[in-house]
Amino acid sequence: MATQPEYRGRFAPSPTGPLHVGSLLTAVASYLDARSASGTWLLRIEDIDPPREVPGAADSILRSLEAHGLYWDETELYQSTRLEAYAEALDELTECGDVFRCCCTRATLGPGGSCLKRCSPTLEDVTALRVCLLGNAGFDDRILGPQQPKHGANDLVLRRKDNLYAYALAVVVDDAWQSITDVVRGEDLLFQTFAQLELLAQLKAEQPSYAHVPVVCDASGIKLSKQAGATAIDDKAALKNLRKVLELLCQDSAQLHAGSTRELLELATSLWNPQALQARRALVYP
Ligand SMILES: [Zn+2]
Numbered sequence: 001m002a003t004q005p006e007y008r009g010r011f012a013p014s015p016t017g018p019l020h021v022g023s024l025l026t027a028v029a030s031y032l033d034a035r036s037a038s039g040t041w042l043l044r045i046e047d048i049d050p051p052r053e054v055p056g057a058a059d060s061i062l063r064s065l066e067a068h069g070l071y072w073d074e075t076e077l078y079q080s081t082r083l084e085a086y087a088e089a090l091d092e093l094t095e096c097g098d099v100f101r102c103c104c105t106r107a108t109l110g111p112g113g114s115c116l117k118r119c120s121p122t123l124e125d126v127t128a129l130r131v132c133l134l135g136n137a138g139f140d141d142r143i144l145g146p147q148q149p150k151h152g153a154n155d156l157v158l159r160r161k162d163n164l165y166a167y168a169l170a171v172v173v174d175d176a177w178q179s180i181t182d183v184v185r186g187e188d189l190l191f192q193t194f195a196q197l198e199l200l201a202q203l204k205a206e207q208p209s210y211a212h213v214p215v216v217c218d219a220s221g222i223k224l225s226k227q228a229g230a231t232a233i234d235d236k237a238a239l240k241n242l243r244k245v246l247e248l249l250c251q252d253s254a255q256l257h258a259g260s261t262r263e264l265l266e267l268a269t270s271l272w273n274p275q276a277l278q279a280r281r282a283l284v285y286p
Contacts, residue, residue, distance in 0.1 A: 006040065019060075045077070047080045135154050143211045147190070
């Protein structure tokens with residue numbers, strides 16, 4: 001009988017700004033999920049988009065996680081050190097998959113941002129590299145239940161016109177390389193999962209299990225994000241921040257009486273119940 005692989009999860013922020021309540025919530029959810037399964041919890045800094053990065057943000061994220069008692073296992077991985085692996089994966093997909101050059105602009109792309117080989121770039125054109133997808137990869141989300149893609153055949157950018165690797169390529173290459181078994185992340189990435197599953201299959205990599213947690217919105221329903229200027233969390237108020245996040249995650253209120261971040265995280269690990277999020281679409285803060 002095959003044995004279950006050991007749980008390996010990860011938190012994978014982009015260094016586009018300091019942690020805010022929304023990103024802390026995702027970190028806490030993936031941490032608790034891993035710890036409650038006696039698993040390994042990794043930290044991956046997704047720093048492959050320099051134009052969007054903020055100097056010092058990666059260090060600030062590391063310090064904030066430590067201040068909140070969210071210690072990760074193994075050495076943190078910086079995606080900027082993995083460019084060779086992304087190039088190799090791109091070669092592999094080109095050999096076995098349907099990768100093509102695309103010179104479309106935003107204005108000429110079809111519905112859903114797909115090119116579907118509508119353009120005919122010349123050798124001189126600056127092009128992105130895209131891969132054709134069937135749009136038929138469904139999955140069973142651990143929180144949201146069965147999910148099916150809504151748009152049939154489409155395509156996905158693997159390398160952008162500015163020669164930077166796309167998020168979707170880097171994330172599947174690293175999930176496979178780090179033997180990630182369980183992905184817990186924000187629901188804003190749910191739509192990406194269908195394409196990522198097809199890429200994983202083309203790369204003949206194992207598919208992790210997915211759990212998408214609701215995103216945190218402000219009172220007007222806008223997702224908290226670094227781009228929208230969400231306030232950075234105050235590391236000096238770590239215990240208060242963790243209590244707030246556990247309340248947003250609809251977790252048992254018994255744990256809120258813990259007196260230290262360590263005690264709170266231990267209690268929250270023992271009481272972790274992701275199913276409490278099933279009926280929730282968005283979490284409103286404050
Ligand atoms: Zn095109």
